[in-house]
Amino acid sequence: MKELELYLHIPFCERKCAYCDFLSAPADLPVRISYIKKLQEEIAYYGAQYGEYQVSSIFFGGGTPTILEGYQLAAILETVKEHFNITTDAEITVECNPGTLTAGKAEKLVQAGFNRLSMGLQSADDRELQLLGRIHNFAQFLESYDLARKAGFRNINVDLMSALPGQTLKSWQDTLQKVTALRPEHISAYSLIIEEGTPFYERFAEDERIREEGGHPRLLPEEDVERQMYELTETFLHTKGYERYEISNYAKPGYECRHNCGYWIRKDYLGLGLGASSLVEHQRFQNTSELKTYLEQEYSPQCEGQHERIAETIQLQEETGLTQTGHHIHIETLDKKSEMEEFMFLGLRLMAGISRQQFEKKFQVTLNSVYGEVLRKLKGEQLIEEVAGYVRLTEHGIDVSNYVLAEFLL
Incomplete structure (x- = not known):
């Protein structure tokens, strides 16, 4: 049977972090409710197109999915289960920011079938968290982590970020020590990337350029310090029982993220929600990134099959130069050369x-x-x-x- 991974995008957050260039923003309650309804319509529509696929991984990303109520996330997942062929042992992940999780919400998520939680800590240093623009402090993270464990989550990832402005090798090691003491099953450890269009770019772009040229930045860690942080991460986590299976990801044996691994080996995946990307049978397509446009889309069960619609759209592109369908999806057909390239530079990120x-x-x-x-x-x-x-x-x-x-x- 064909396999498929699902990604569902929840584009809402309490407040935009200073380094973030993801498709996310605050939104009021009516907008969130309208979005949930439209997302459920999209799930039903694509479920009819891909019913022959077996789904072993579902990932709710954002934004901050847990900004929604527990019953709302449960309702979305129930819609997925109604319209897709989900395996009994599927990995079902929801991203979570500390400060958006309550005991009741955590319990509702576990009851609904979520079995993996990905928590965005980034740092155990409150000064660093404040600089990043995070909505939580370390004490609130500890509270959220405890709630998740008590609710029944037995597979938790913690996101961490190094090479932060003002961060030292000692403060990074302190973060690693505090997090590993909690014994999460998975740790993602990334270096900060200064992205254009973010407040961090306005403040630190020149420092980043200086560091890349081997100079002495004023606010970011110097290149040799960043390098030491990078080396410390693998060495320290290895001593705590975490094996590196991808350039930025570490896991206890058997807890490698199924969703991440599928992406690196180019398994077919279907992205649902605002701006979500998909790769299915040599076709790459992406939803509109305009919220108003997304909410106005119509997903009718009577519409033609997805593959036929893609084929017609490709022909239309060749004839007219248009790049959108009625559902505002950008489409690219990958040739063999492109697929070989992706196979190599995605697969080589895995340690294997x-x-x-x-x-x-x-x-x-x-x-x-x-x-x-x-x-x-x-x-x-x-x-x-x-x-x-x-x-x-x-x-x-x-x-x-x-x-x-x-x-x-x-």
């Missing part, structure tokens, strides 16, 4: 690397026939290695992964 056998099975050509010269070059530079039929990044290759991955663009 990419399988020669899987590459050949998927594309009906050997890995060497396409990338032989690149592989020889990168092996000579000691940036990749091969173990038991898998090609993977070396430690040095991970350090310069952007360079390595770019080499696989055909």
Whole structure:
């Protein structure tokens, strides 16, 4: 049976964080209610199109999904279960910001079938949290974490962020120590990226440029300190029983995020909600990012099948240059070259690397026939290695992964 992962976007938050460039914003209660209704209509519509697929991973992301009430999230998940073929052991994740979780809400989520919670802590230092624009302090995170455990969550991820303005190696190690003492099953540890269009970009873009050039930034940690934070993360988490399975993700054995792994190996995934992206059977498509437009869309059960609609839209694009359908979905058909590129630079983010056998099975050509010269070059530079039929990044290759991955663009 064909497999499919589901992503549902909840684009609302209490307040926009200073570093965030995600599609999210505060919204009043009537807008949230209208959005839930439209999302349920979209779920029913696409459920009719993809009923033959088996769904083993569902991920509610945002924004802050837990800004909604527990019964609202439960109702959305129930709609998914009504219209899609969900496996009995499906991983069902909801993202959560501390300060938006109550005991009643946590219990309702567990009762509804959510079995994985992803908590956005970022730092255990209250000064760093305030600078980031987070709505919580560390004490509130501890309270939310305790509520989640008492409600029955047995699989919790904690998001952490290093290389923050003013952050030191000592404060980063303190964060790692405090979080691992709680024994979450999974930790995501990312370096701060200064994104254009955010308040952080206005304040720290020049510092970021100086750091990248090896200079001495005024507010951000220097390059060698950022590097030490990066090395400390893997070393410290390993001593606490967390194994690195992807460049920025660590898990206790058996708790690797199914949704993340599916993305890195290019499993088909369907994104529902505002701005959500999808990749299904060589087709990449994306919902509109305009909230008003999304709320005005009509999802009729009598509409033609999704695959037929995509085919017609592609033909229309070729004839007219238009890039949208009646549902305001941007569509791209991936050719074999593009899929090979994605297979390589997504799969190489995994510590296990990419399988020669899987590459050949998927594309009906050997890995060497396409990338032989690149592989020889990168092996000579000691940036990749091969173990038991898998090609993977070396430690040095991970350090310069952007360079390595770019080499696989055909």
